[in-house]
Amino acid sequence: MAVPRCRVLLGPSSDVILSIEMSILPILRFPDQRLRETSRDVTSFDDDLKRLVADMTDTMYLAEGAGLSAIQVGVPLRLFLVDPEVAARPATDPPVVFINPQIVRLSDEEQTGDEGCLSFPGIFVPVKRAMTAEFKALDVEGKPFTVEGSGLFARAMQHEHDHLAGRLLIDMVGPVKRQIIRRKMRKEAEVEAP
Numbered sequence: 001m002a003v004p005r006c007r008v009l010l011g012p013s014s015d016v017i018l019s020i021e022m023s024i025l026p027i028l029r030f031p032d033q034r035l036r037e038t039s040r041d042v043t044s045f046d047d048d049l050k051r052l053v054a055d056m057t058d059t060m061y062l063a064e065g066a067g068l069s070a071i072q073v074g075v076p077l078r079l080f081l082v083d084p085e086v087a088a089r090p091a092t093d094p095p096v097v098f099i100n101p102q103i104v105r106l107s108d109e110e111q112t113g114d115e116g117c118l119s120f121p122g123i124f125v126p127v128k129r130a131m132t133a134e135f136k137a138l139d140v141e142g143k144p145f146t147v148e149g150s151g152l153f154a155r156a157m158q159h160e161h162d163h164l165a166g167r168l169l170i171d172m173v174g175p176v177k178r179q180i181i182r183r184k185m186r187k188e189a190e191v192e193a194p
């Protein structure tokens, strides 16, 4: 996959050049069929994986997302990120990286709230989710961890986990809303086509 790279040079003096290198990956939008793919397990915890996580981090922050799954940038690997603040951590922490995640437990108690997705920009629909979710996953070094979250964090983990099975926001609504979303996304794709 081609990775567009933008290099920003700050500072007027050539003595002090602060270079910030960011890689922003294009985010696939519905109805891109790649979003329907089932992602496969990550097997090598190498530099390529770390690079992907770094690029996804930049991409998620620029898009102001609460979470991002690898398939949304066209990489069918079982990997997603959740924004640190959404994960109830300090904003200065890196995103929480979930690799080969598995649901350990979902609470019977549910929550209904508006949910959005970077692959459906501008669309928010009420979705019912478990109030609390416990997940186990591997971190970027391949080390296992377990995490439990409630509210928005639980919602984000469940939403991103759905992506890994090709399950999307549009599948969570009734037929009327589904038709409205489909039309809106098609119209947007037409507007943006060259």
Ligand code: NI
Binding pocket: 116, 117, 118, 119, 159, 160, 163
């Ligand atoms: Ni999403």
